[in-house]
Amino acid sequence: xxxxxxxxxxxxxxxxxxxxxxxxxxxxxxxxxxxxxxxxxxxxxxxxxxxxxxxxxxxxxxxxxxxxxxxxxxxxxxxxxxxxxxxxxxxxxxxxxxxxxxxxxxxxxxxxxxxxxxxxxxxxxxxxxxxxxxxxxxxxxxxxxxxxxxxxxxxxxxxxxxxxxxxxxxxxxxxxxxxxxxxxxxxxxxxxxxxxxxxxxxxxxxxxxxxxxxxxxxxxxxxxxxxxxxxxxxxxxxxxxxxxxxxxxxxxxxxxxxxxxxxxxxxxxxxxxx
Numbered sequence: 001x002x003x004x005x006x007x008x009x010x011x012x013x014x015x016x017x018x019x020x021x022x023x024x025x026x027x028x029x030x031x032x033x034x035x036x037x038x039x040x041x042x043x044x045x046x047x048x049x050x051x052x053x054x055x056x057x058x059x060x061x062x063x064x065x066x067x068x069x070x071x072x073x074x075x076x077x078x079x080x081x082x083x084x085x086x087x088x089x090x091x092x093x094x095x096x097x098x099x100x101x102x103x104x105x106x107x108x109x110x111x112x113x114x115x116x117x118x119x120x121x122x123x124x125x126x127x128x129x130x131x132x133x134x135x136x137x138x139x140x141x142x143x144x145x146x147x148x149x150x151x152x153x154x155x156x157x158x159x160x161x162x163x164x165x166x167x168x169x170x171x172x173x174x175x176x177x178x179x180x181x182x183x184x185x186x187x188x189x190x191x192x193x194x195x196x197x198x199x200x201x202x203x204x205x206x207x208x209x210x211x212x213x214x215x216x217x218x219x220x221x222x223x224x225x226x227x228x229x230x231x232x233x234x235x236x237x238x239x240x241x242x243x244x245x246x247x248x249x250x251x252x253x254x255x256x257x258x259x260x261x262x263x264x265x266x267x268x269x270x271x272x273x274x
Contacts, residue, residue, distance in 0.1 A: 081160030143170030
């Protein structure tokens with residue numbers, strides 16, 4: 001079993017502090033949702049985890065199976081088992097998906113002769129026409145086509161952990177169900193851990209999220225089971241924004257400070273040890 005542990009993570013862009021002591025633990029096979037108002041730091045968290053240039057880490061650590069990811073280049077983080085489905089997928093002119101996937105396999109020491117079959121299988125699952133795979137990566141594709149293309153890459157690469165930065169953005173209902181089902185299958189079959197960043201609980205219902213974390217002002221200020229997303233959708237973030245950076249009770253007999261590194265426990269009752 002793999003474990004991704006984020007401890008006291010702080011980061012800024014320029015002089016603007018975005019993340020302020022964020023803690024989160026995700027284990028293999030778990031689906032954790034990150035929800036929060038615009039500007040809370042959700043996409044910044046994804047960018048920092050994957051090593052995107054321009055973000056300055058000012059404290060904390062991100063460890064995957066004991067290896068400090070902050071010491072690794074972005075490509076090394078990918079080789080270690082991290083994958084990001086981007087909110088706004090990048091176009092890569094001149095490079096087709098099969099070429100990029102073969103390069104990724106070879107860079108990680110995997111048998112590249114199996115790539116074409118894996119791509120064909122994923123394309124069929126996600127209902128992606130073969131003609132789209134002959135185009136340069138994400139070039140001249142709609143937003144929804146780009147997201148399905150990213151999900152195809154996830155399926156081919158089979159990472160240890162996937163960060164979904166608004167996977168549901170730009171997808172119609174049918175496409176979202178296809179993409180979500182593929183992610184859930186990877187979680188169930190290959191024990192992939194998931195951090196799903198979203199504004200809407202419809203994605204979480206499709207992914208069968210284990211936990212929902214509320215991110216406000218660069219910190220996770222509350223968390224709970226998947227039903228918490230229903231409360232957020234019904235009432236918005238006002239009460240969490242009002243709480244701000246104060247230590248809050250999550251209604252489970254403990255304070256926020258003692259709960260921020262929790263993950264879904266092995267027991268059948270996720271709250272038994274809290």
